[in-house]
Amino acid sequence: MQVFKNIYEYRELLKTNIKKDIRGKYKGSFLGVLWSFLNPLLQVVVYWIVFPYLMGRAGTADNYLCYLVTGIIPWTFLTTVATLGTPCIKNNEGIIKKVYFPREVLPISQVLSSLINFFISCIIILIFCVGTGAGISYHLVFLPIIALVQAILNLGIVFILSSVCVYVQDVEFIVTFLLNMGFYGTPILYQLKMFEKAGMLVRLIQLNPMTTIIGAYRDIFLYHQWPDMIALGIVFLFSFLLMIVGYMLFKKLEKGFAEEL
Amino acid sequence: MENMENAIEIRDMTKYFKVHNEKMHTLKERILYFGRGQAEIHRVLNHINLDIKKGETVALIGTNGSGKSTLLKLMTKIIYPNEGTVETNGKLTSLLELGAGFHIEFSGRENIYFNASIFGLTRKEIDERIDEIIEFSELEDFIDQPIRTYSSGMYMRLAFSVAINVDADILLIDEILAVGDQHFQDKCYAKLRQLRDSGKTIVIVSHSLGVVQELCRRAIWIYHGDFKLDGAPSYVIEEYLKQIALDNQQRRARNKTLGMYKNQGVLYIDTPVESSIYRKAEKTKIFNGWMVTDSAMARLRVSLDGKELEGITRHRREDVYRAYYEQYAGFLDVDTLGWEKVIDLSQLDNGEHQLKAECMEPNGTVLYSMVNIFSVID
Numbered sequence: 268m269q270v271f272k273n274i275y276e277y278r279e280l281l282k283t284n285i286k287k288d289i290r291g292k293y294k295g296s297f298l299g300v301l302w303s304f305l306n307p308l309l310q311v312v313v314y315w316i317v318f319p320y321l322m323g324r325a326g327t328a329d330n331y332l333c334y335l336v337t338g339i340i341p342w343t344f345l346t347t348v349a350t351l352g353t354p355c356i357k358n359n360e361g362i363i364k365k366v367y368f369p370r371e372v373l374p375i376s377q378v379l380s381s382l383i384n385f386f387i388s389c390i391i392i393l394i395f396c397v398g399t400g401a402g403i404s405y406h407l408v409f410l411p412i413i414a415l416v417q418a419i420l421n422l423g424i425v426f427i428l429s430s431v432c433v434y435v436q437d438v439e440f441i442v443t444f445l446l447n448m449g450f451y452g453t454p455i456l457y458q459l460k461m462f463e464k465a466g467m468l469v470r471l472i473q474l475n476p477m478t479t480i481i482g483a484y485r486d487i488f489l490y491h492q493w494p495d496m497i498a499l500g501i502v503f504l505f506s507f508l509l510m511i512v513g514y515m516l517f518k519k520l521e522k523g524f525a526e527e528l
Numbered sequence: 529m530e531n532m533e534n535a536i537e538i539r540d541m542t543k544y545f546k547v548h549n550e551k552m553h554t555l556k557e558r559i560l561y562f563g564r565g566q567a568e569i570h571r572v573l574n575h576i577n578l579d580i581k582k583g584e585t586v587a588l589i590g591t592n593g594s595g596k597s598t599l600l601k602l603m604t605k606i607i608y609p610n611e612g613t614v615e616t617n618g619k620l621t622s623l624l625e626l627g628a629g630f631h632i633e634f635s636g637r638e639n640i641y642f643n644a645s646i647f648g649l650t651r652k653e654i655d656e657r658i659d660e661i662i663e664f665s666e667l668e669d670f671i672d673q674p675i676r677t678y679s680s681g682m683y684m685r686l687a688f689s690v691a692i693n694v695d696a697d698i699l700l701i702d703e704i705l706a707v708g709d710q711h712f713q714d715k716c717y718a719k720l721r722q723l724r725d726s727g728k729t730i731v732i733v734s735h736s737l738g739v740v741q742e743l744c745r746r747a748i749w750i751y752h753g754d755f756k757l758d759g760a761p762s763y764v765i766e767e768y769l770k771q772i773a774l775d776n777q778q779r780r781a782r783n784k785t786l787g788m789y790k791n792q793g794v795l796y797i798d799t800p801v802e803s804s805i806y807r808k809a810e811k812t813k814i815f816n817g818w819m820v821t822d823s824a825m826a827r828l829r830v831s832l833d834g835k836e837l838e839g840i841t842r843h844r845r846e847d848v849y850r851a852y853y854e855q856y857a858g859f860l861d862v863d864t865l866g867w868e869k870v871i872d873l874s875q876l877d878n879g880e881h882q883l884k885a886e887c888m889e890p891n892g893t894v895l896y897s898m899v900n901i902f903s904v905i906d
Contacts (some may be wrong), residue, residue, distance in 0.1 A: 279645040279654070365628040367605040367620070368646050437556075522608035525601075526545065 270514075273369040280368060281376050288351075288380035303384050304391055307343040311335045318456055328458050330489065336395045337488045338455035338481050344385040345421055345477065346446050352377040352425035353432050353442050360528045370521050371514070374425045382418050396488055404491040413483045416499065420476060420506035426513030430520040433527050453477045476502045529617050531579070535698050535729040536603055538578040541612030543598060544571045572598045574753045575612070582618070582697075583727045587740040587761060589768055590750040591854055596733050599750065600624065600700050603731065618697030618729070621647055626687035632676035636667055636686055639675055643690045657693050664715070665689035685712060692719055698729045703736075717743070737765050738850065773858030780822065793821030793887035793895035794852070795828070800883060800902040808873050808906055816868035817898075818848045821887050822859040826895055828867055829886045840869045876904045 274281065289300065296302060315332050328334040355373045356363065363370065389410065396403055432438040452475055459478070462469040472478055479502045483494035529537055547568045572595045580586055588596040601607050602614050604622040629646045630639050640661055644654045662671050665685045667678075675683060692699075701720075720743060724730055734740055740747055740761050747764035749757040751771065757764050797817040800806070806813055819828050830837045845866035852860065867885075881904060886897040 277645075277648050279641075279650045280648070282651075283642060283645050362628045362646060364606065365625040366622060366646055368648065525606045 284376035285380045333399045347381045348421040353428040378422045406487040416503045423509030423513040426517040430517045535582045536580040537615045541576045541609045543573040585724045585730045585744045587744040587747045588733045594750045595753040596750045620698040621694045621696035622700040623691045624702045636671040647694045702733045776858040791823035795819035804902045818866045820852045831884045
């Protein structure tokens with residue numbers, strides 16, 4: 268309970284931090300905040316042009332453009348949290364050495380600002396859904412629940428990464444690689460059924476929680492059906508557990524932050 | 529907390545720092561040298577037990593490196609003890625490092641919000657206090673300008689004003705009362721006195737024993753990481769000064785037997801200041817300054833244009849004593865630190881003159897010297 272009391276007391280700090288995260292990142296660039304939407308969009312265009320040639324029509328799904336958008340934008344949510352969240356303690360060395368405040372405010376605000384960004388990006392997904400003829404349905408009411416599951420997963424990840432990063436700075440580079448690997452280990456560009464004969468590999472991809480989460484997003488945006496509740500429930504439990512473990516690790520490592528930095 | 533009357537409770541608390549010969553930061557180094565203890569353990573605080581009651585004003589005193597600032601940092605929870613516990617009860621503000629979270633590109637007003645939010649204030653609470661903060665900082669005309677345009681004094685004034693107006697139950701202060709000009713300092717002291725009298729708990733680390741005596745009702749002396757003495761400030765300070773004097777004499781004696789010791793001295797010429805100009809019409813002028821030394825034999829030699837002056841009088845200099853007691857305690861006599869000599873300007877020729885002061889050993893070794901040039905005109 269102390270956790271929630273702490274966060275509540277420092278809600279103003281959380282708010283100013285989120286504002287700084289959203290506005291500060293692109294400060295000085297010509298297009299400003301627009302970049303956080305433009306980036307995944309440009310990525311989509313590149314894949315949309317290149318991959319049908321690589322995989323042939325059989326590999327790409329129907330309405331491939333919409334399939335890509337519904338995969339890449341949720342994936343971008345994870346990558347922003349991981350790449351910006353990992354050094355979030357290190358980057359705030361100045362204030363961490365100077366004053367006490369609940370350190371978890373930093374990773375939490377990172378996840379929340381990315382979540383807000385993601386919700387805004389969902390408008391782009393909707394535009395694509397309508398534009399490509401996939402349409403929109405009432406299944407969208409499930410969006411906040413899936414986003415919440417992903418946010419909890421992201422929070423667990425960033426608790427671990429940001430606190431370990433203070434002690435072992437290589438984490439930042441490992442994260443870059445892992446994200447790259449995860450991108451291909453999740454059915455974002457391809458359909459899972461292409462790997463049916465891959466045996467071990469397909470098992471691993473199925474175990475990836477992001478596979479379930481992106482699948483759920485596609486169910487509600489693209490296929491207009493309810494997501495696989497059992498699979499999503501398991502991912503939620505896993506994410507929740509990861510968040511608890513991550514928080515405990517963070518709390519343990521937190522005590523050395525000011526000395527290690 | 530064992531006792532709810534306490535604002536700060538420290539129980540059997542030990543803190544040490546690991547000093548790595550080289551900081552092992554990369555994963556490779558961590559794995560390669562895992563378990564190979566290169567780290568030296570440097571104990572900073574040893575088994576400290578301490579209770580500070582609500583509403584008390586307490587000073588932590590000790591020499592440099594005694595661990596008192598570390599103790600303060602432990603109270604703020606920036607760092608954590610290795611053994612034992614440090615518990616605090618109530619909202620706490622530290623004035624350890626001012627201006628945390630300041631962004632130089634933003635205006636003073638926006639920075640008040642940033643800074644105060646780090647101290648855990650909500651927007652509403654900041655809104656309520658903002659006028660008071662701006663008024664205290666005396667920066668009304670500049671408050672909407674980016675703080676990169678501020679002078680360092682203005683910056684510190686703003687930072688201090690935020691910190692002191694947070695309305696915390698416990699205030700931790702580390703030697704920061706050197707903020708701004710005399711007028712602002714007086715204001716800070718007045719504010720601190722007001723906070724003290726309104727029942728806030730205040731913990732101060734200070735080398736300025738005058739401040740300790742005036743502001744605090746209790747002093748705690750930390751000696752090389754150990755809890756040494758606790759009580760009324762005048763008593764603790766007296767014992768503390770005795771110990772420093774003893775330590776200095778012992779160190780000197782030890783170093784002397786090792787043949788490593790060199791006597792030291794420092795002096796200063798207050799008047800005349802360098803390149804000053806005097807009119808003969810002023811007739812007489814008092815030239816003065818001060819000298820401290822740990823050599824029992826060294827004497828002050830003041831010469832004007834190479835000729836030694838006779839009849840120099842010595843007097844009391846409390847300010848000099850306070851500045852140098854830590855280094856020279858045991859060798860200083862506060863009543864004879866200052867020197868002065870009345871000079872008859874009419875005796876001097878027009879033109880440049882040279883006043884030289886030296887701290888000289890009987891064998892002619894000069895420990896310290898200073899020269900100021902001044903001119904005499906009609």
